[in-house]
Each structure stands twice: as structure tokens, then as C-alpha cells.
Amino acid sequence: MRIGLLGTGPWARAAHAPALAGHTGVDLVGVWGRRPGAATALAEQYGVAAYADVDALLADVDAVAVALPPSVQAELAVRAARAGRHLLLDKPLALSVAEGRAVTEAVERAGVASVVFFTARFQxxxxxxxxxxxxxxxxxxxxxxxxxxxxxxxxxxxxxxxxxxxxxxxxxxxxxxxxxxxxxxxxxxxxxxxxxxxxxxxxxxxxxxxxxxxxxxxxxxxxxxxxxxxxxxxxxxxxxxxxxSEGAVPALARAADALVSAVRTGRPHSCDAAFGLRITEILATAQAHLTSGTD
Structure with missing residues (x-):
């Protein structure tokens, strides 16, 4: 499975890039980031292409892994799903129920697989x-x-x-x-x-x-x-x-395994975008309680 990495921040550098580059079941094709210089540096480190345009990366891959702030992730996840690309996402799925629902609806309509990375669920x-x-x-x-x-x-x-x-x-x-x-x-x-x-x-x-x-x-x-x-x-x-006994890199590799399996079998993983949406709904309800000062 050809996969692209969206994001160049600390989490992308420490976890996503090494997990995907070292994975035998996926082929890390390239990196896109909001800072072109950072994308070039990270791509060069792993001997892959740096993309200046996210749609160009989407055209070259089967899936994307996202290591970006939640609202940026939600927007790009919808874009990637509509392009028919499978999704390896980070938590939280989104920062609002509307954003999270947009992701799940795009996933369902496109028929693509999705996995949201919750660390403990993959250790x-x-x-x-x-x-x-x-x-x-x-x-x-x-x-x-x-x-x-x-x-x-x-x-x-x-x-x-x-x-x-x-x-x-x-x-x-x-x-x-x-x-x-x-x-x-x-x-x-x-x-x-x-x-x-x-x-x-x-x-x-x-x-x-x-x-x-x-x-x-x-x-x-x-x-x-x-x-x-x-x-x-x-x-x-x-x-x-x-x-x-292990850190985030092996866990992320297992999350990639789960995405590959979901693509191959057509069976959703328990940590798919729908589960990520449910987490978002609970968090939004809790946030509303905190904002209103009621319990």
C-alpha cells in the first residue's frame, strides 16, 4: 500500500515517519507539510519525495497518514477520502462534532478504510x-x-x-x-x-x-x-x-497493519473514524458542561 505523510511537526518526525518508513507492508511515498522547508527536510531524511501540493501527493498514493492539528486533519481527511484514499488518522478526529461527522460521511460515501491512532489500543x-x-x-x-x-x-x-x-x-x-x-x-x-x-x-x-x-x-x-x-x-x-514495554513507533506500525487489514478484508477496525466521531461527541458534551458551569 502506497502511503503519504501529511505533517512535519514533532509527532510526524518522532513517530509517523519512522513507523511508516520502516514498515514492510506499506511504501512511504512522500511527505507534504504546511511548511515546505520542513517537508523537504523530512522527506530527504527518509529518501522520499517532498510534495508542495497536497493533491499531487493524493494522486500518487493509496492512503495517507495524518500528523496535523485536529481541525487541519479533519479538512484534509475529507479531501483525501473524496479522492478515494484510505486514512490513518490521529486523535482527536476533530475538534467539533460537525467536523468529525464530515470525515465519517466522506469515509462512508467513498468506501475507504480508516483507522484512528489511539496509542494504548495498538500497544x-x-x-x-x-x-x-x-x-x-x-x-x-x-x-x-x-x-x-x-x-x-x-x-x-x-x-x-x-x-x-x-x-x-x-x-x-x-x-x-x-x-x-x-x-x-x-x-x-x-x-x-x-x-x-x-x-x-x-x-x-x-x-x-x-x-x-x-x-x-x-x-x-x-x-x-x-x-x-x-x-x-x-x-x-x-x-x-x-x-x-514499547513506544509510539511500534504502536503506529500496528495501526498501519490495521489499516492494511481493513483495506484487504473490507471489515472496519474498531478504532475507525466512526469510533473517533463518538469520542468527539463525548468530548464536545463534556466541553459544553465545562463552558456552562453545570453538571
Whole structure:
């Protein structure tokens, strides 16, 4: 499968480019970016073409991987789907329900495959744990903490405009929800959403299985307090999401595997654009609670 990379920022350089260039099941054809110089530099690093025009890249590939801010991603994902190109997308799918719905509608109309990259869903140990817990009945409650130090460290994402504007709810909230929804079921109601320190938010969710969950999300945690954990409690006892022995590059390679499989079999992956839209809908509801100050 011939694939092009859209984006040249820190995430594209650290994860997408090495994952795609080293993948035996896809052929990285070229790179397009909003900064032509950065696209040229990244393309030269991996011995592929730099494209000045995104439509020219779309004409040369079967699929695109997107490493761009969510609103830019949504616009280009619609454009790529309409051109008949399969999509390897990042989270969040979009920053509004309307943008997310436009992507899913374009995917459905074009009949292309899509995969949204939620890191834990493509790492070996977390993925196996999620699958195992989803088969266990009787979960009563869950607690998820996704605490980043993006704004309190020398993170390469600290100056990201969309992260500064939208904060942890939209950046790490998708990760937490991608773990909880397969186990506890869809969110029936955002019961409460309140602000904590800096960009920190606390959510209480009611799930389709009858279980409830609490989420604490932040990009402003002290570096010593940063980390992610998920704990489930129910009839089977207590279990905790395991850490992963691998980073983002192997996980992204598995996401590319999932896209190739979806193209080959015609069967949607569980982390497709429709799932990404559902995450966006939940986040938008939580954002509305935060904005209105109601719970």
C-alpha cells in the first residue's frame, strides 16, 4: 500500500515517519507539510519525495497518514477520502462534532478504510488487557488518570496552539475514553465535568453497562506526578491497565497493519473514524458542561 505523510511537526518526525518508513507492508511515498522547508527536510531524511501540493501527493498514493492539528486533519481527511484514499488518522478526529461527522460521511460515501491512532489500543500489553477486560462481566466502576506534563516541562508539544486552546480534555481525553469504552460500553451521560488546576478537568461518566467512571485529565501536572493509569473494580475484583514495554513507533506500525487489514478484508477496525466521531461527541458534551458551569 502506497502511503503519504501529511505533517512535519514533532509527532510526524518522532513517530509517523519512522513507523511508516520502516514498515514492510506499506511504501512511504512522500511527505507534504504546511511548511515546505520542513517537508523537504523530512522527506530527504527518509529518501522520499517532498510534495508542495497536497493533491499531487493524493494522486500518487493509496492512503495517507495524518500528523496535523485536529481541525487541519479533519479538512484534509475529507479531501483525501473524496479522492478515494484510505486514512490513518490521529486523535482527536476533530475538534467539533460537525467536523468529525464530515470525515465519517466522506469515509462512508467513498468506501475507504480508516483507522484512528489511539496509542494504548495498538500497544501489545494494553491492547491485550482491554480485550480481556471487555469479556469480563460485572464491572462496577473505573478510575482513569491521564496526567501529562506538556505545559510544565520542555515537551516539544508545549507551544502547540490547539493544545493551549483545548487543553487536556481534547488531547489526553481521547486516550482515556479509548480504553474505557470497549470495556464499560458507550457513554450514556456525562454526569459531571468540572475544572481543576490549570487545564485539568475531572469527568464523571455513566456507561451503557451500568458502570460509572471518573476521569482526571491534565497537561499541566508536575513532571514528577505525570503518568497514566486506569483501574477497574467489579465482581471479578480489581485490575489495572498494564504499562507498555514499547513506544509510539511500534504502536503506529500496528495501526498501519490495521489499516492494511481493513483495506484487504473490507471489515472496519474498531478504532475507525466512526469510533473517533463518538469520542468527539463525548468530548464536545463534556466541553459544553465545562463552558456552562453545570453538571
Amino acid at each position: 501489545k500489553e494494553p491492547e491485550a488487557w482491554i480485550e480481556e477486560q471487555a469479556a469480563v462481566p460485572g464491572w462496577f466502576t473505573a478510575r482513569a488518570q491521564w496526567l501529562g506534563a506538556v505545559f510544565t516541562s520542555d515537551s516539544p508539544f508545549a507551544d502547540s496552539p490547539w493544545r493551549r486552546e483545548k487543553g487536556a480534555l481534547w488531547d489526553v481525553g481521547p486516550h482515556a475514553l479509548s480504553v474505557l469504552l470497549p470495556v464499560l460500553g458507550d457513554v450514556r451521560q456525562v454526569v459531571a465535568a468540572v475544572h481543576g488546576p490549570a487545564d485539568t478537568v475531572h469527568l464523571v461518566l455513566d456507561h451503557a453497562t451500568g458502570a460509572s467512571s471518573t476521569l482526571t485529565l491534565s497537561l499541566s501536572a508536575p513532571p514528577a506526578a505525570a503518568g497514566a493509569d486506569v483501574e477497574l473494580r467489579g465482581e471479578a475484583g480489581v485490575t489495572v491497565l498494564p504499562g507498555s
